[in-house]
Amino acid sequence: MAELAAWDSFYVIVGSAAGALIGLQFVVMTLVAARPLPRSAEVGATFATPTVIHFGTALLLSALLRVPWPSIISAAALWGLIGLCGVAYAVVVTRRMRRQDVYQPEFEDWLFHAMLPLAAYTILAISAFETPFRTREALFGVGAATLLLLFIGIHNAWDSTSYQVFSSKRDTKE
Template sequence: MTLIASRPAPRAAEAGAAFATPTIIHLSTALLLSALIQVPWQSIAPAAASWGLIGLCGVVYALVVVRRMRRQTAYQPEFEDWLCHGVLPLAAYAILAISAFATPFHSREALFGVGAAALLLLFIGIHNAWDSTSYHVFSSGRDTKE
């Protein structure tokens, strides 16, 4: 965000809620999942409950982000934006929630699901951070009239 040369337009706040904040959430969630998986739990049930709750909250948050993307007017999202800010995060959080429910029956596979979700959230966060930075670098010098 420090790369923005001029003060952002007032509409940029609604775009930030749709594009910037979710990037931080996804990266933080990947870090949290990595920490949770390292805790020496007495059984897998508390860990599964933790990542299941994170997954369910993430599904709700991903749907809120999609709604924010639709409502903001500062930027017209393209296919890649819908994919990386909407579809893939929703899939990652859904995998996380489903893995929690599968844990009692398929613990090994559930742990692979948690790993896949964490890795997907990490890649989404990296992609979106790079995409956002690139957008600001290349669009900050343009004449942006409202």
């Protein structure tokens, strides 16, 4: 399909990065599992699991946009569904952030764990609805949402890893 052909390299790069970062996230989680923080399951569901979901979504979108669809509308229907599911998931994560009491989220946490994912998934859903009317712009919306999810995942993976490292160092000094 001509509309997606120009995006080939973009999705190869983003998909490869997302796949590699998912693997790296599993390695990091395995390493920090030796010294889990108290009630880390609650914090993991709130902060770590969404990171893997965002990486997975970027990987899924990269794969879906390389499928030889008979029509762009078929692809748009799928990425729209992914966007709507992502909006619902962002709401769930926000509720978890409010309910958990292990860690007091700061503005940066709200930005990268609640607001930006909600924005990315909303852009994805809106792009699906705009595809029949503004295909080129819709594809840029999907690309922006996918890249935003990748960068959110990178930030959140780094943030959670550094939190684990510094919390672990603080615990050993006591």
